Amino acid sequence: MPADANPVQKGDGPSKPGISVIIPTYGREEVLLDTIDYLLKTEPPPSEILVIDQTPVHEPATAERLERLTASGAMNRICLDRPSITHAMNVGLLEARNDIVLFLDDDIIPDKGLVAAHARDHEEPGVTIVAGRVLQPWEEGVPADDGAGLFRFSSVKRQWISELMGGNFSIKRRTALQIGGFDENFVRVAYRFEAEFAERALAAGERILFEPEAGIRHLKAERGGTRSFGHHLTTIKPGHAVGAYYYHLRTGSLSERFRGMTGRLCRSVTTRHHLRRPWWIVPTLVAELSGLLWALFLASRGPRLLDGGDRRGTT
Numbered sequence: 001m002p003a004d005a006n007p008v009q010k011g012d013g014p015s016k017p018g019i020s021v022i023i024p025t026y027g028r029e030e031v032l033l034d035t036i037d038y039l040l041k042t043e044p045p046p047s048e049i050l051v052i053d054q055t056p057v058h059e060p061a062t063a064e065r066l067e068r069l070t071a072s073g074a075m076n077r078i079c080l081d082r083p084s085i086t087h088a089m090n091v092g093l094l095e096a097r098n099d100i101v102l103f104l105d106d107d108i109i110p111d112k113g114l115v116a117a118h119a120r121d122h123e124e125p126g127v128t129i130v131a132g133r134v135l136q137p138w139e140e141g142v143p144a145d146d147g148a149g150l151f152r153f154s155s156v157k158r159q160w161i162s163e164l165m166g167g168n169f170s171i172k173r174r175t176a177l178q179i180g181g182f183d184e185n186f187v188r189v190a191y192r193f194e195a196e197f198a199e200r201a202l203a204a205g206e207r208i209l210f211e212p213e214a215g216i217r218h219l220k221a222e223r224g225g226t227r228s229f230g231h232h233l234t235t236i237k238p239g240h241a242v243g244a245y246y247y248h249l250r251t252g253s254l255s256e257r258f259r260g261m262t263g264r265l266c267r268s269v270t271t272r273h274h275l276r277r278p279w280w281i282v283p284t285l286v287a288e289l290s291g292l293l294w295a296l297f298l299a300s301r302g303p304r305l306l307d308g309g310d311r312r313g314t315t
Contacts, residue, residue, distance in 0.1 A: 018047035018100070019119055019170065022092030025106035026054040026083045029062045031221045032106045039104075040074060042115050048097050049075040051106075052088040056081075085166070085190045086182040090306055093176050101176065105167030107221040117214035118170040128175045128206050131161060132168035132214030151210075161210045162202060164194040168216045169208075171201075179204050180305030185246055185298040188239030189232075192247035199251060233273045236283040241268070241291025242298070249299040261292065 021039060025032050032051075039049060051066070058066065069075045078091060093101060100122050102115070111117075114132065121130045134153040153165050179200050186193035198208060232240035241264075248260035268288045269281045 018098040019102050019115055020048040020050055020092075020096035020098040020100070020173075021046040021102045021104055021115070022050050022052065022089065022096060023104050023106050024052045024054070024085055024088035024092065026085075026088075027223060028055070028106045028221060029059050029223075031219060033062060033065050035104070035106055035108050035110075036069060036075060038108070038110050039115075041112070042110055043112050044116060046102065046115050050092050050096060051075055051077045052080060052092045053077055054080045054083040054088055084184060084187060086184045086186045086193055089166075090181045090184065093173065093181055094306070096173060099173050100170055101173050102170040103166060103168070104216065105218060107219040108167065109217040109219065111213070111215040114168075114214050114216060117211055121209055121211050121214070122170065122172065126207070127209050128172045129164070129201060129208045130170045130214060131164050131208055131210045132170075132216060133210075133212045134165050134168050135215065135217045137218070137220050153210075155210065156212045157210075158212060159210050161208050162198065164198045164208060166194040167218060168214070170214075175201070175206060177306060179206075180303070180307075182305075183250075184304035185301075186243045187294075187298070189243055191240065191243035193243060196247055196250060233271065233284070234280065236286050238287050238291035238294055241288045242294045245292045245295035246298050249295055250303065264288070265292070 023032075023035065036049060036051070039045060053066075057063075066077060070077050076095075078095060080088060080091065089103060092103070100119070102118050104110070118130050118132065121127050131153070133155065136154070139154050151159070151161055179197075182193060182197055186196070201208070244264050245261055248257050248264065251257070252260065265285075265288055269284050274281050274284065
């Protein structure tokens, strides 16, 4: 991910605008409740927490706690009848009360100053999109910058970047609506939906500011979320593949699209897992080719974007 060579200097805005935190969730129980509790303890907490819940039935203890949090006004909750990360994010975008929305994963530990850091950056002229720092479980003790000039979301350098990680970024609501929100053709695991969104934003003249002080630790919970669609190395279903092929069909020149798709197909069956367990090659090829056919169908009908209007309270 290319990044500007020059670090960005900070501003010191006197006030902090309201932020709506949007948390799409699917199949998560205690870790979702923990995430909400952590957010309520940030300094300051967000002025709105909007949970877009796609879980068909929660465990009784989780359902009771979510109801109590909603009744107390600590959060709002919208229940959807089918899992789709892009649709859930669009619903949150449309329903948010504030002019800045912060999208977060449902299995995180936020830094105490997460909301304040996002809010502060949005006070600077020309800043419409802020990407926050993300530490993955395996990055404990790993140097944040490897010295090779490659950007990582664990970086400690404030800079302009060209991609997003969907689990910790904020955007001015009107900007997100103007560029159409999130493409709902990214289905199931929705791999690369953030990259496509970032490319549309950059093409519209926006810039993405990486802010290391707006940090989270991603827990990568084993249950729920994208894990609900199985492991990409051991599934015959196309849920992990369709987004990647749709992305390649939607971006780049014809030759870049062809190289992207053929490269994905080749890499999918040449992993160490497949070299050690060759009996998984055929099921993986079935999953990949099914995902490609599905992506071709989705691409043939065009992107599924928002119309750019502000429809608060109408979804």
